[in-house]
Amino acid sequence: MRTIDKNYKITLEIKRSQFICRIFPAKDSKEAKEIINCISEKYKDATHNCSAYIVTDDEGYDDDGEPGGTAGKPMLNILKKNELTNIVAIVTRYFGGVKLGAGGLVRAYGKSVLEAIKSSKIIEMEKYNIYEILFEYSNIKSIENEIRSSNINILNKEFKEKVNFKIALKTNDNIKYFQEKIKQKGKINYLKTEYLNKLN
Template structure:
């Protein structure tokens, strides 16, 4: 799955109208709506703040007063064309006095998003099941060896009273089964699903 690494902004001017595209990595509709609301406040003096988003739990777009189908739809199509997920696009328009017509608007909003995508760092991400394992310091060597042999990836380490690792398996091996041989020496719990940069 492809997404953008971090938020970017780009600007184009067409027939005296200014189009500012802000792209954000977002995982949920809730997150998208919060960003859209924030930008509506930031650019409250703009003629239009048109939006499009594709996230884990849905997608949507809004023409924000532009003629139907001339803004939000071309914006979401630009995201789809680039196979992007978990991303929110907001194009802020300051009208320059010259009407662009329906075709001109479609091209302008589409171009605005494509320029921002061009300026973005595109990354490959995948969903991984994250497991937490907890064990004694005396078992560290054996556990580390097992992690290497099973080609597991440690994404977080915590050294407290006991050692705690958050692990993912890039081959989607069953992490619980891997550590069964340690019997009661190790606690293995499913933690959550996370979108992580693709683990090479």
């Protein structure tokens, strides 16, 4: 899965109108909609705040008052053409007094998103299952050795009453084999599945 590493912003001037495109990484539709609402509220003085998003659980677009199909849909098409997921694009337009016509709007909104993508860093994301391992301090060395030999990624280490490691395995890797190796030494709990920047 391809997405962007952080937020980006570009500004284009087309026939005296300002088109400000902001693109954001977002993990799901809830986060995507929160970003859109936040930007729309922040720049409510703009003529339009048009948006498009693609996330793992949904996709959508909004023309925000522009003629139907001239803003949000072309923006979404650019995201799809670049094979991006977990991304939100918002184009804030300040009208400059010259009407662009339907074709001109489609080109302007599409170009705004394309230029923002060109300025961004694309990263590969993969789906991982996240687990926690709880164990006694006396087992740190042997568990770390098993993790290393099993080529498992450690995301986080916590040292409290017991040791707690958060680990990530690709979804098609077999946790049972690893569980078998450490069953006398620690307890493994499944936490969630999520997309992470490609590990290893």
